[in-house]
Each structure stands twice: as structure tokens, then as C-alpha cells.
Amino acid sequence: MNYFLKNRKFRWRREETLEQMYVLGVQSIPIIVVSLAFIGLMMILELAFHMRLVLKHDSLVPAFSAVLMVRELGPVITCLLLTSRIGAGIAAEIGSMKVTEQLDALKLLSIDPFDYLVIPRWIGSVFAALSLTMISIAVALGGGALLAAQKLGTSSGEYFNTVFFFVKFPDVLRCLIKAFVFGTIIPFIASYQGFSCELGSAAVGEAATQAVVRASLSIIIADFLLTYLFYAI
Amino acid sequence: MAYTDLDNEVVKVDAVTFDYSNAASPVIDQLTLALKKSEITFLIGPSGSGKTTLLKLLAGLLEPGAGDITIQGVSLKRANSSERRATLRKVAMTFQRSGLFDSKTVLENLIFPLQELNRLSFEKALAEAEKVLDLVELKGHESKLPHEVSGGMQKRVGIGRALALSPEVVFYDDPTAGLDPITSKNIIELIIQIQKENKTTNLISTSDLDLAVNISRKIASKIAFLFEGKILQIGTADEILGSINPVIHQFTRGLLEGPLTKGAR
Ligand SMILES: Nc1ncnc2c1ncn2[C@@H]1O[C@H](COP(=O)(O)OP(=O)(O)O)[C@@H](O)[C@H]1O
Numbered sequence A: 001m002n003y004f005l006k007n008r009k010f011r012w013r014r015e016e017t018l019e020q021m022y023v024l025g026v027q028s029i030p031i032i033v034v035s036l037a038f039i040g041l042m043m044i045l046e047l048a049f050h051m052r053l054v055l056k057h058d059s060l061v062p063a064f065s066a067v068l069m070v071r072e073l074g075p076v077i078t079c080l081l082l083t084s085r086i087g088a089g090i091a092a093e094i095g096s097m098k099v100t101e102q103l104d105a106l107k108l109l110s111i112d113p114f115d116y117l118v119i120p121r122w123i124g125s126v127f128a129a130l131s132l133t134m135i136s137i138a139v140a141l142g143g144g145a146l147l148a149a150q151k152l153g154t155s156s157g158e159y160f161n162t163v164f165f166f167v168k169f170p171d172v173l174r175c176l177i178k179a180f181v182f183g184t185i186i187p188f189i190a191s192y193q194g195f196s197c198e199l200g201s202a203a204v205g206e207a208a209t210q211a212v213v214r215a216s217l218s219i220i221i222a223d224f225l226l227t228y229l230f231y232a233i
Numbered sequence B: 001m002a003y004t005d006l007d008n009e010v011v012k013v014d015a016v017t018f019d020y021s022n023a024a025s026p027v028i029d030q031l032t033l034a035l036k037k038s039e040i041t042f043l044i045g046p047s048g049s050g051k052t053t054l055l056k057l058l059a060g061l062l063e064p065g066a067g068d069i070t071i072q073g074v075s076l077k078r079a080n081s082s083e084r085r086a087t088l089r090k091v092a093m094t095f096q097r098s099g100l101f102d103s104k105t106v107l108e109n110l111i112f113p114l115q116e117l118n119r120l121s122f123e124k125a126l127a128e129a130e131k132v133l134d135l136v137e138l139k140g141h142e143s144k145l146p147h148e149v150s151g152g153m154q155k156r157v158g159i160g161r162a163l164a165l166s167p168e169v170v171f172y173d174d175p176t177a178g179l180d181p182i183t184s185k186n187i188i189e190l191i192i193q194i195q196k197e198n199k200t201t202n203l204i205s206t207s208d209l210d211l212a213v214n215i216s217r218k219i220a221s222k223i224a225f226l227f228e229g230k231i232l233q234i235g236t237a238d239e240i241l242g243s244i245n246p247v248i249h250q251f252t253r254g255l256l257e258g259p260l261t262k263g264a265r
């Protein structure tokens, strides 16, 4: 361990990091924003239906949908979509770098593949997870306000009043912690799959598939554990 | 003991054994070999005989399971990490499957090692890279990506990238793999011509017997025959062609019957 630390000269890779923030974060905006907007709308309709049935009125729909959005769906759905978009890409990229001996070439230049490949993707992915979660929650709530005004007759003033009454700062903080954890899971699992890729192009496909499967599963389990930790005790 | 130019053997391989974790028998088996200063040696052997593995061991990309590799008098096993780095710094390698950074242009592939290892400023690295570009005759292709140039050009980019750092020892892993005979000949001749100028010590692996024989006759270099992780014989082209070793005999004659194919049928 001492040896490991002593011989490590970490090098901050600004260019690669900025590139990954762009590729993993900015380029994922459209798919995630559109998906989350529709999920926000669907939630308003569903909750309105159930609340009318059980409670006979729908004044709490904005509050419930916002709470569910911030606590669960915002970070989880965002990061699951992010997994399928970037998890496969990271695994396939690193896997094919291994197959075409680019990883050997890096090593020959004394470049640590972890510093060079994993750290920039980690930062890019955490950046993407945090910012996209925030953006998509905002979009979902905005869409919800419009739909609530249309279908439930709730003015957007009322809507956001109830939302801010029920969604507390700790909820937002926990939401960000979740996004951070999920944003970390994706690049580490995907890079691992890439680095342990067998030789051959079928193996690259397999690494990509495994990256998405394992990262998605890990995110779902991590979400349960975090929710349990945050809210169940 | 300090290394001096009088020590003629730049690379020494001493009873090196290596296996990939999943392999049943060692890929490199008690292999011993020496490369003399400023000499070109061909490493020939059927595919799967361990050529790539041997070159990666020599370049420090893989660790021997047993035995030792000495480069310019420095034992890679006994050297501390900074000695090891300084020694391997003088070693370059080209890769069979190109190993070019596919998201970087031809020019960037040449600049990258100069900036990374030599810590040159961009301007200095660019000036060096331009020289290399000339050397490997790639002027006019600098802003293309590796997949946008022909197979022969990709090999030349790889050669250029290896030479950019002015190495003293160069390992070429199957530099003609997948090329047509004329391009193959051009690539080998480029390697030979560059070696004449900068006097590096080279080991060139190939499974192309004709090419190795022709060139080594012309420049009087040696051929080492690798099979099942062992050097069966090392000698001149004619010694290899006239070998009585049944494996080499079968390989050089291209015979279907013999020890090389005994498992295949
Ligand atoms: N990364 C690896 N993992 C496991 N086995 C490998 C790996 N690379 C090569 N091998 C095996 O080692 C043997 C030698 O391979 P290689 O050194 O590539 O031979 P050559 O370059 O002469 O074709 C082959 O049997 C090959 O299947």
C-alpha cells in the first residue's frame, strides 16, 4: 500500500475531463430531459386518479409528485437512463482500447490508465448525474405545474407553494447524494468491464452489455439501501 | 555493475517463463535470448507461438513469472522503480493491432508521447513530430484519424510514434500483419533504413518467412525461431532454411504433415 502510494504521481487531466463532462453530461441532456418531462406528466395523472378515488380530492397531488420525484424518480430514472447511454459507451471504448492494444501503448508511455481514463469519466459522470438530476426534476415539476393548471385547476402559484412546503432541504441534499453515488457507480463498473474485456470484438459487445446490466442493478440496489438509510429509521 | 558500450548485449533474456493466468502450459517457457547492440534480429514463428507475449515481456508490459530480463545492463527484476522507468524509457514498441489512439489524429498520436514522456511544450513537441512525420513519409495525412488512412500508413504512424522518443531499443510486433506483399516490403525497408540511421537495436517479429529470409540475407541479420515459448534455433537465414529441426523444417517448407500440425488433425 505504501509502495502503491509512494509511486503514484497523480496527474490532473483537464482536457480529458472537460471532454468527458461534455460527452457524458451535455450530450445526455435531450434524452433525459424529454424522458423525465413525460414521467412528470404521467405522475400527475396517476396520482390525481388515485387521490380522487381514495381521498376524494386532489389538492395534494403536486406535493406528492414532487416528493416522489425528488426522493426517487429524479435521481433513479435519470441515472438509469444515463447508464444505458454512457455505461455501454465507456465499457466498449475501454474494451476496444484493450483489444487494439491502446492500453498497452498507454502503459508503454508510463501513463496510468486509471488516471487517464477512469478519473475523467468519473468526474464527467458525477457532473452529468448531479446536473441532469436537477435539470430533469425542474423540468418534471415545470411540466407538472402546467398539467396541474390544465387538468386540476391548480394555479402554478398554489402548485409551487405546496411543492416547497413538502419538499424540504434535506430531501434535496439526499437526492444529490443519491445522484453522486449513482454517478460514481456507472463509470467504475463500466471501466471495470472494459479493462477485464476478453480479446475480440464479440467480447467488447459483451463488456458493454454487462456494464449496463450490472450498473443498472447496482443503482437499483443502492437506491433501496440509501432510501432505507435516509427515511426508514 | 555499470553498463558500458563495451557490453555488447543490450537485451538479455535469461530463462524467462510466463503464462497468462488461464493457460495450461506456459506461453514463454524458460526462454533465453540475447540481442546485440545495433543489430536487427527477426523473431519468426507460427501464429500463437508467443511472439507478441515475448515482445511485451521485453518492453516491460508483462512481468515474467520466472527468470529475468536485462536491458542495457539493468535487471528489470532487481531495478527499483525509477531505474526501471529510466531503462524502459529507452525502449519502444509497435503493436500488431496498431495500438494507435483512435480518437487522436495522426499528428496528435506523434505529439502525445513527446508531451507525456518528454514533457515538451506543445510547440517543441509539434516541431519534433513534424520531423517524425517526414521520416515515416506521412506528410499530408497529419490531420486524419487512424481509421481514415490505409493499413500501411497506420503501421507507419505506429513506427513514427515509437521512434518519436528516440529509443535505443525498438521491438516491432508483426509490423507487416495484414498488409499486401508490396506494402510489407516497404514497411520493412523503412524500418531497416531508419535503423541504419539511428543504430537502434531491433527485434522484429513476423510470421512472414519469405520476407524475413529475404531481408536478413540482404542485411546479414539473424533469425530466431520461436515455437511453443522456446527459441528452437537462432541463426542466419540459410541456417534456418537448412535446419534439421522437424518443426522448423515443416514451417519453412510449408508442409501439411509434421509436428506443427499434429494437434490440428
Ligand atoms: N491476453 C491473453 N490472455 C490469455 N491468453 C493469451 C493472451 N494473449 C495471448 N494469449 C495466448 O498466448 C499464446 C501466444 O500468443 P501470442 O504471444 O499472441 O502469439 P503470437 O504473437 O506468436 O501469435 C496463444 O496461445 C494465445 O492464445
Ligand SMILES: [Mg+2]
Binding pocket: B051, B052, B053, B096, B173, B174
Ligand atoms: Mg502476435
